[in-house]
Structures are given as structure tokens and as C-alpha cells.
Amino acid sequence: MCRAFVARRVAEGDPAFVRALAERGGWDRWDRIQTWPADHRGEFTTALLRT
Numbered sequence: 001m002c003r004a005f006v007a008r009r010v011a012e013g014d015p016a017f018v019r020a021l022a023e024r025g026g027w028d029r030w031d032r033i034q035t036w037p038a039d040h041r042g043e044f045t046t047a048l049l050r051t
Contacts, residue, residue: 003030 009017021027037044 003034006030 006017006021010021021030024030
């Protein structure tokens with residue numbers, strides 16, 4: 001959901017979102033950051049259910 005919100009703001013040309021995305025590495029970096037939690041979702045779920 002967050003990506004959809006940011007993508008919409010960038011597509012609309014919102015200067016703050018366009019600048020922030022560019023300064024922070026663009027969609028490639030966004031995808032890399034999101035991959036790690038997605039790849040470890042099972043481990044997080046297991047750990048949370050143990051408590």
C-alpha cells in the first residue's frame with residue numbers, strides 16, 4: 001500500500017516525493033529493502049507465535 005501511495009504521488013509529479021525517491025535510490029533500492037522482510041516473513045511469524 002505504501003508503494004502505491006508513493007507511486008501515485010510520484011506519477012502526479014509531487015516535487016517532494018519525486019525528489020525523495022531519487023535521493024534515496026529510486027525503486028531499485030525500495031525493492032531491495034522490501035525483499036528482506038518478505039523473504040523472512042516465515043521466521044518472523046514463527047518467532048511472534050512463540051511468545
